[in-house]
Amino acid sequence: MNAKRITAALLALVMVISLCACSAPGASGSSPSQTDDNGGQSITCLFYSDVWADYLYEVNDAFTAETGITVNMEYYPFDQFFELVEVKLSSGSSDYDVVHVDVPMVAAYTERDYLLSLDQFYSDEEKDMFIESALEAGTWNDQLMAAPMETSSQVSYYNKALLDEAGVEYPSASIEDRLTYDELYDLAKKVQKAVDPDGAKAISGFMFEQVNRPYQILCMPNGLGAPSIGDDSFTVRGILDSEPWIEAMTVYQDAFEEGISLRGITADETLSNFASGKIAFMIGGSWVIDALEEAGIDNFGYAPHPYFEGHNPATPTGSWHYGIPKNAQNVDAAAEYIKYMTVGNGHDMLMENFPALPATTHQLNRILNAEPSDDFTTEVLRLQAYEALNTAVPRPITPGYTEYENIVGTAMEDIANGSDVKECLESAVEQLEIAFEKYQ
Numbered sequence: 001m002n003a004k005r006i007t008a009a010l011l012a013l014v015m016v017i018s019l020c021a022c023s024a025p026g027a028s029g030s031s032p033s034q035t036d037d038n039g040g041q042s043i044t045c046l047f048y049s050d051v052w053a054d055y056l057y058e059v060n061d062a063f064t065a066e067t068g069i070t071v072n073m074e075y076y077p078f079d080q081f082f083e084l085v086e087v088k089l090s091s092g093s094s095d096y097d098v099v100h101v102d103v104p105m106v107a108a109y110t111e112r113d114y115l116l117s118l119d120q121f122y123s124d125e126e127k128d129m130f131i132e133s134a135l136e137a138g139t140w141n142d143q144l145m146a147a148p149m150e151t152s153s154q155v156s157y158y159n160k161a162l163l164d165e166a167g168v169e170y171p172s173a174s175i176e177d178r179l180t181y182d183e184l185y186d187l188a189k190k191v192q193k194a195v196d197p198d199g200a201k202a203i204s205g206f207m208f209e210q211v212n213r214p215y216q217i218l219c220m221p222n223g224l225g226a227p228s229i230g231d232d233s234f235t236v237r238g239i240l241d242s243e244p245w246i247e248a249m250t251v252y253q254d255a256f257e258e259g260i261s262l263r264g265i266t267a268d269e270t271l272s273n274f275a276s277g278k279i280a281f282m283i284g285g286s287w288v289i290d291a292l293e294e295a296g297i298d299n300f301g302y303a304p305h306p307y308f309e310g311h312n313p314a315t316p317t318g319s320w321h322y323g324i325p326k327n328a329q330n331v332d333a334a335a336e337y338i339k340y341m342t343v344g345n346g347h348d349m350l351m352e353n354f355p356a357l358p359a360t361t362h363q364l365n366r367i368l369n370a371e372p373s374d375d376f377t378t379e380v381l382r383l384q385a386y387e388a389l390n391t392a393v394p395r396p397i398t399p400g401y402t403e404y405e406n407i408v409g410t411a412m413e414d415i416a417n418g419s420d421v422k423e424c425l426e427s428a429v430e431q432l433e434i435a436f437e438k439y440q
Helices: 013-018 053-067 078-090 103-111 132-137 160-166 181-195 219-223 243-257 270-275 288-295 331-342 345-351 361-368 376-390 401-416 421-439
Strands: 042-048 070-076 098-102 155-159 204-208 279-284 300-303 320-323
Touching (some): 042 078, 042 331, 053 331, 078 098, 098 103, 098 331, 103 132, 103 320, 103 401, 155 376, 160 181, 160 300, 181 204, 181 243, 243 421, 270 279, 270 288, 288 376, 331 345, 361 376, 401 421
Parallel strands (some): 042 070
Antiparallel strands (some): 098 320, 155 279, 155 300
16 A cells, blocks of 8 residues: 555554544544444444544435445554454454454465454355456355455556656556566666666666565465465465576566665555656556655656566555454345445545556446546556456465465575575475464
């Protein structure tokens, strides 16, 4: 998500429990109840961040007008949110009727018995409204456990000023002209050599915005046809240490070894570096646009996500879903709200105004088939809508995703820093097999 909206402070568990919710005007920060002050039914929702707040007021008001159900919203910053979800749901709290679910956590929350199945509320026809990657990621043991609020995708952004200075032609924004990783690396080298020949300016030719994080980097082995995990959601031997993974991670490492991607830049720093002219090409999501608008949107361009020649493109995906805690007090009202926000009028109202990718086919097609324009956001979302419909590969669906992300992310960081690729991947396999034992 947008780095401006993420707090890096980790608070002690006892402090999280006592925190006051970050509720915006008109939203309730109190404990939920069966009725609101006017005697009508109400639900209380626990959401990550207030990034959606301004867009949700109008939608929530429309929902209340249509159903008579009042929606109370509580928002928490990133780290506090995950801590609070764990505290509340593990204790069997009935404080919340709806909770944001970061999609890689669906399987883990289900195995911990935190969520109710949504199958009883969604027909097969309604499930078919979601794109395959989002529906797959929200499902565990053949049950829909969290309904997609939105999805995500990536494009390759570039700094026009740096390319102009280097005399490098802007890459095409057309899907038909998608660059290979080799072509992207070559362009990045040319720009870097021209604008920073001795490295004194510390300009990177190319960076993943979320450097060393599986969310963005898994697209490389996926792009060579390799899965991220076995079909049983636990097998990693023969996958992470396979030839496609070794090849993909070698290409990833090459960018650092050749100095195209500079070491020492963290995922929390890449976006600001790019916006300030320190990176020529950067792969990032739609949330990047906010920072680019502040820096001067006319200074930046976009192109499709790169791919490996001879293989089908693979792009990162996945975002926030809605779930109903197992001990929610107002289950039917919560389900009505979730459906309104995912396959109903609320979803359409939100996604026609909110600059993010919807997880429904009809809304993605609306974006894809809109009249061409000169608007940066519109055209970036059009490109990402295509990727979401055609090339998106969800992250591993496993109860052990937290362990997977930490271990694989560490391996990616070690690889970026020059460690032996094969040894790092073999070590990751061994660590994950031990970590997964508790789930099996």
